[in-house]
Amino acid sequence: MNVLKNAAVVAAAALITAGAAMGVCAAEPVAVEDLKVGVIYVGDENEGYTLSHMTGIDAMQVALGLSDDQVIEKFNIPEDESCYDAAVDLAEQGCQIIFGTSFGHEDYLIQAASEYPDVEFSHATGYQAATSELENMHNYFTSIYEARYVSGVVAGLKLAEQIEAGVPTDANYDADGNLKIGYVGAFSYQEVISGFTSFFLGIRSVVPNVVMEVKYTGSWADQALEKETAEALIADGCFLIGQHADTTGAAAACEAAGVWHVGYNVGMLDVAPNYDLTSSTNSWGPYYTYAVQSVVNGEPIDTDWCKGHTEDAVFITELGQNVADGTEEKVDETWAAIDDGSLKVFDTSTWTVGGETITTTATDDLADLYFGVEHISEDGSYFMESEVGSAPAFAFIIDGITELNQLY
Amino acid sequence: MHSREKEPFVRIKRRDNIPLMQCIFIWAAAIALSLVVCALFIFAVTHSNPGAVYRSLVDGAIGTGRRTWNTVRDTSILLATALAITPAFKMRFWNIGAEGQILVGGIATAAVMRYWGGNVPTFVLFAAMVIVSILAGLIWGLIPAFFKAHWNTNETLFTLMMNYIAIQLTAFFSIVWEAKKGSGTIGTINQKTQAGWISTSFLPDVFGKFNYSINVIIVLAITIFMYIYLKYTKHGYEISVVGQSENTARYAGIHVKTVILRTMALSGAICGFTGFLLVSGSSHTISTSTAGGRGFTAITVSWLSKFNPFVMILISFFLVFMGNGSTQIASEFQLNESASEVITGIILFFILGSEFFINYKLVFRKGGKEETA
Numbered sequence: 027m028n029v030l031k032n033a034a035v036v037a038a039a040a041l042i043t044a045g046a047a048m049g050v051c052a053a054e055p056v057a058v059e060d061l062k063v064g065v066i067y068v069g070d071e072n073e074g075y076t077l078s079h080m081t082g083i084d085a086m087q088v089a090l091g092l093s094d095d096q097v098i099e100k101f102n103i104p105e106d107e108s109c110y111d112a113a114v115d116l117a118e119q120g121c122q123i124i125f126g127t128s129f130g131h132e133d134y135l136i137q138a139a140s141e142y143p144d145v146e147f148s149h150a151t152g153y154q155a156a157t158s159e160l161e162n163m164h165n166y167f168t169s170i171y172e173a174r175y176v177s178g179v180v181a182g183l184k185l186a187e188q189i190e191a192g193v194p195t196d197a198n199y200d201a202d203g204n205l206k207i208g209y210v211g212a213f214s215y216q217e218v219i220s221g222f223t224s225f226f227l228g229i230r231s232v233v234p235n236v237v238m239e240v241k242y243t244g245s246w247a248d249q250a251l252e253k254e255t256a257e258a259l260i261a262d263g264c265f266l267i268g269q270h271a272d273t274t275g276a277a278a279a280c281e282a283a284g285v286w287h288v289g290y291n292v293g294m295l296d297v298a299p300n301y302d303l304t305s306s307t308n309s310w311g312p313y314y315t316y317a318v319q320s321v322v323n324g325e326p327i328d329t330d331w332c333k334g335h336t337e338d339a340v341f342i343t344e345l346g347q348n349v350a351d352g353t354e355e356k357v358d359e360t361w362a363a364i365d366d367g368s369l370k371v372f373d374t375s376t377w378t379v380g381g382e383t384i385t386t387t388a389t390d391d392l393a394d395l396y397f398g399v400e401h402i403s404e405d406g407s408y409f410m411e412s413e414v415g416s417a418p419a420f421a422f423i424i425d426g427i428t429e430l431n432q433l434y
Numbered sequence: 435m436h437s438r439e440k441e442p443f444v445r446i447k448r449r450d451n452i453p454l455m456q457c458i459f460i461w462a463a464a465i466a467l468s469l470v471v472c473a474l475f476i477f478a479v480t481h482s483n484p485g486a487v488y489r490s491l492v493d494g495a496i497g498t499g500r501r502t503w504n505t506v507r508d509t510s511i512l513l514a515t516a517l518a519i520t521p522a523f524k525m526r527f528w529n530i531g532a533e534g535q536i537l538v539g540g541i542a543t544a545a546v547m548r549y550w551g552g553n554v555p556t557f558v559l560f561a562a563m564v565i566v567s568i569l570a571g572l573i574w575g576l577i578p579a580f581f582k583a584h585w586n587t588n589e590t591l592f593t594l595m596m597n598y599i600a601i602q603l604t605a606f607f608s609i610v611w612e613a614k615k616g617s618g619t620i621g622t623i624n625q626k627t628q629a630g631w632i633s634t635s636f637l638p639d640v641f642g643k644f645n646y647s648i649n650v651i652i653v654l655a656i657t658i659f660m661y662i663y664l665k666y667t668k669h670g671y672e673i674s675v676v677g678q679s680e681n682t683a684r685y686a687g688i689h690v691k692t693v694i695l696r697t698m699a700l701s702g703a704i705c706g707f708t709g710f711l712l713v714s715g716s717s718h719t720i721s722t723s724t725a726g727g728r729g730f731t732a733i734t735v736s737w738l739s740k741f742n743p744f745v746m747i748l749i750s751f752f753l754v755f756m757g758n759g760s761t762q763i764a765s766e767f768q769l770n771e772s773a774s775e776v777i778t779g780i781i782l783f784f785i786l787g788s789e790f791f792i793n794y795k796l797v798f799r800k801g802g803k804e805e806t807a
Contacts, residue, residue: 098765099765099768100765101764101765104723105619105721106619106717106719106721106723106724107716107717107718107719107724108723110717111504114500115498115500115501118498118500118501129619130618130619130621132621133613133621133622133625133719134622136622136625137622137625137718213618434609434612434618
């Protein structure tokens with residue numbers, strides 16, 4: 027089984043590089059007025075993740091000038107065979123391109139894609155488009171780690187200011203004198219791990235002596251549980267809380283306890299006006315506009331699409347009123363360095379695993395995490411997050427971060 | 435000679451027998467009324483013409499070839515589940531556990547598909563899937579029956595609890611077999627090879643590219659079998675006697691324990707087989723939502739049909755039709771999916787409510803004229 031899997035992933039990596047060069051065979055152009063776009067959402071507007079995709083679809087609709095009946099949206103489609111029903115139904119309604127937004131939708135979209143070769147299928151957060159051998163199957167994601175790093179810088183500046191002022195008490199430090207912060211995550215896998223690591227590295231670029239405790243909720247959206255988890259971390263002495271889940275539970279806990287908070291997906295200033303610093307967030311509009319425009323032009327869509335701040339696909343939300351002085355300038359400076367490539371978020375000189383600097387991921391020991399694929403750049407200077415495939419790949423738990431539990 | 439109190443304006447009287455035509459009339463009236471109430475609801479939330487909304491309902495259920503097949507597919511699964519629980523219910527054994535029995539059948543099928551798919555001849559693969567799914571469902575049904583037969587435990591609670599175990603087992607295997615570490619979903623089993631998928635590709639191309647004709651044929655066969663089994667066999671007779679009164683059954687020399695065990699074994703086996711149909715014949719995956727509440731909806735179907743397998747075809751088709759159709763309403767009129775559940779709920783409420791008028795009649799005081807509703 028494992029050998030097969032490895033072979034498949036290696037093939038995937040090869041195909042991705044080849045895919046761009048080969049150019050997937052282009053379809054006929056489609057007139058804008060004949061266009062129909064189908065979207066499959068895992069939730070609805072009551073949940074941040076889906077809301078951000080809906081906003082992206084709206085932006086695409088405006089950019090291309092589509093009427094409402096040209097965009098067919100299906101809400102609350104679970105990650106099971108009902109996704110297949112939804113996808114083929116959209117295809118039969120005449121959609122030329124169909125988007126699926128949740129990780130577990132992927133297999134069902136692939137199945138639909140194999141049955142409707144003339145329809146383009148795009149799947150957010152997935153990883154199988156390249157290995158599916160289907161020209162009409164695509165994956166997309168954003169380089170959200172860039173925004174998480176910048177939100178970490180915002181947090182780091184606040185921590186530096188507070189340490190200077192002597193606000194943290196003994197309870198906020200561990201035995202080695204490191205300031206403790208906490209992180210509420212959803213599940214123990216790459217997307218979340220990559221997220222909190224970049225956030226942590228952003229903080230540590232400002233304040234070196236910080237450690238982070240991560241606690242998972244095992245759910246993407248559970249307001250009460252996220253609040254409880256944040257409360258547990260606060261009780262443990264965490265001086266600031268970051269998070270990767272879909273509700274404002276952690277923000278509410280922080281505001282109540284007077285603990286600094288950094289959010290995700292949406293600005294949370296209305297929930298935590300005093301203690302929320304900022305949120306990292308995705309903007310899906312650029313991708314949706316790109317993909318649908320490609321259909322209109324009859325051009326091939328990238329098999330793996332992952333863009334960051336340079337394409338306006340990620341950003342941080344409005345800064346809170348209590349951020350440290352000079353935050354805005356530092357944020358602009360960091361963005362500029364990320365945009366021009368001089369700053370690599372996963373610079374291997376800034377983190378270690380078990381005391382060692384990582385020089386390769388293509389080893390047997392790491393096959394469980396990386397399937398033998400090399401993610402470290404050729405000169406060994408950084409981890410090439412989202413360059414091999416569009417979905418996050420970083421799976422190391424680096425020194426300074428402790429997982430309090432693991433939930434899949 | 436009797437000074438009696440004033441007769442109430444309306445009294446409720448039990449009906450002994452109701453002609454079929456009248457029964458159908460009451461149902462039709464209930465459905466018509468429920469559609470009126472639904473129309474009011476729809477108008478209140480969408481301000482659009484209820485006529486257009488009902489057109490989209492029909493469109494959603496049978497608007498395209500594919501949608502029709504989906505409706506037929508879902509109908510056959512619901513029907514199979516209803517048929518499975520019917521012998522138990524007729525025996526007054528409240529098998530609330532169809533959900534779990536389907537799931538264990540599905541897990542067993544998925545296991546065979548995963549581990550044997552592509553390694554053994556197709557015939558062996560299918561034989562193995564059918565046998566293990568039936569065995570799994572049978573065992574899941576027999577456990578509560580054994581406790582009921584020997585210690586008279588409460589089968590409603592017992593089968594309900596067995597559901598939770600089955601759901602947790604499914605969640606467990608979802609992680610053991612997950613497609614990617616951390617995802618918690620199995621995804622499509624044997625997507626590339628399609629090993630162990632019920633395929634209709636060898637059939638002449640009369641139904642078009644996508645069809646579930648094999649599922650339908652199998653379930654129709656079960657329907658006929660169940661009709662004959664309940665109506666014309668000794669077993670069927672014993673089931674109805676035990677259902678009427680266990681004491682009578684005992685007096686008549688029927689071995690009640692055996693009947694309970696045998697009937698639940700059959701009930702569980704068909705549920706397990708339904709799990710096989712779901713996993714191999716349509717969804718090609720297994721998750722905690724695979725049974726999708728059908729184990730409970732099937733009770734409504736069985737009960738409304740008065741245990742008549744042929745009436746069950748109609749009822750299950752109607753329920754699935756409404757369910758599939760109302761998702762289209764939600765999509766077309768920018769409503770949340772919950773709106774379609776409200777609509778299905780209203781209709782079910784009226785249909786279940788109509789049972790009252792089938793079992794009882796209202797007798798009005800005026801003029802001694804007996805008016806029935």
